[in-house]
Amino acid sequence: MTMLTTILLVIASIIALVLIVALFTKKGYDIHCEITIDAPLQKVFDYLKYIRNWDTFNERAVADPSRINEFKGTDGRVGFISAWRGNKKVGEGEKEIINIVEGKIIETEIRFVKPFAVTGHTNIGTEAVSEKQTKVTSSNASTLKYPLNFMLLFVEKGIAKDMEISLATLKDILEK
8 A cells, every 4th residue: 555545544544533533522502601790781781782892802802903804884783794804713703683672682694604604693681680689690602514513523612702801891891
């Protein structure tokens, strides 16, 4: 057996292994993180309903200060779209407000173009803990088609970590 044949067999075996593992890997994720912020609900919600503000605390947004942003519609209203193009960590895509329940939740659909096409939902909810404290819950959910679902074995924890960092940054901003 030649060296080239051996290399090709190893590569084919690795690809086959990935494809087999992907058959048994879950197809989606639904991650929830929360934090309590020492600020009244209305102040927190009024900040969060504007998607442009999300760029000040979102870990992925701040990862590329030179990213290009485009906006369509009226921020803080259903139908507003925030689009971006950035480096490898940030990628390319857009986020659209699909529903707002005043004082409770901002629901968005996120559509990535790069590094690969995938659509998901990122929502931020608020709940008064007291007059001066608000619980903020962030959720991120999506499904990946086979065999891309194999990547969930590696990226799900990173997504959760980024969400936790983002909420901690939001807390710092709103408690100043």
